[in-house]
Amino acid sequence: MSRAEQKEKTRRAIINAAFQQLSADKSFASLSLREVAREAGIAPTSFYRHFSDMDELGLTLVDEAGLMLRQLMRQARQRIVHNRSVIQTSVETFMEFIMQHSNVFRLLLRERSGTSAAFRSAVAREIQHFCAELADYLRKENKSTAEMALIQAEAMVILVFHAGADALDASDEVRQRITTKTIQQLRWLAGGSKPPAV
């Protein structure tokens, strides 16, 4: 195995170890360099060969999470075309998605209002991007102004994200109720700029 390959492999091992350890009871802040190194199967000091400190690793994780969000957006769009209600399809896709990538999602949720300014702005950037894409869609669909579409999109994203946070630790049944509730909330928002086609 080439040296570059090997290095990339350990780097992935570190990143995966970090994601692995993120859970309902463990935030990134409560992760220690040594713990991550242990899980990745390397010596603590080897960590520095890849990241200068935990913060740098954290920002990398946020970047990865951003990629996931874009992937989610694409997936939702694909399903929309040949299906029923846009809102329902989107929320359901979102819920499926976060269940599959719960740790990624948890990271975004927590660091959005976390203790590191660098993290907060990194997460804010990813979510902004997400909102902007949604706003663009809404603007075309509803022929509203760009400003209004963005405000609307932001509200929608906040509600869906929050619903996701609740859904993460809930039973299937409760999650279904949360989904229904969220759909209702989004419809009110959508109805504000356009007569509702309930």
Place this chain on the structure above:
Amino acid sequence: MSRAEQKEKTRRAIINAAFQQLSADKSFASLSLREVAREAGIAPTSFYRHFSDMDELGLTLVDEAGLMLRQLMRQARQRIVHNRSVIQTSVETFMEFIMQHSNVFRLLLRERSGTSAAFRSAVAREIQHFCAELADYLRKENKSTAEMALIQAEAMVILVFHAGADALDASDEVRQRITTKTIQQLRWLAGGSKPPAV
């Protein structure tokens, strides 16, 4: 000074020390028993005379935050009577409030999706209470069903809280923009159940 008085006094000192240390860069989880004790002006081990561990202190803080929320709700209601738009008055009151009690608010925001299950449910309970009161108000005002009123109230609270989080670290000017944006979002939500009186 009586013994009971003295004890209560140091207990307050501990609680205040904890709130004091909470800031944009310091979450409750990153607070150490020793730090709090230091700030409170007592020896580390004296802490145990008042709380069995940091978690117990944390739950006390959440309770205090709950009191604040109820106080906020009363304050908003008082202002509503003799003023202009209900939504505008409420959001503005909320914004004033969180600026005055930013650390209390930050605690609620963070522990809502924090790492301790006990904290999460404690915060959830306080926010539920807040939502229920608002829902009651909405139900009477709009003659909607109790269920719909609650779903609506929850959406509103989420949006306002989130706006508060953003506003905390923003400049006065940005905060004003956030306020306007939030008012717009709430109007869409309110309009869903009743024709809007913009």
Place this chain on the structure above:
DNA sequence: ACATTGGGCGTACATTTGTAAGCTGAAAAT
């Protein structure tokens, strides 16, 4: 063929943490 590079390791150290054990002195109870 030889020299350089760099990822990974082991050792080491200063800090910080939670908390156990036991003492002290003043308030409260007898």
Place this chain on the structure above:
DNA sequence: ATTTTCAGCTTACAAATGTACGCCCAATGT
């Protein structure tokens, strides 16, 4: 007046953490 209680202190220790330093050796460069 004597005893009991108990908030607060000092001392002590084990565990965990971040990270500096230097060695090793296989992949790479010459």
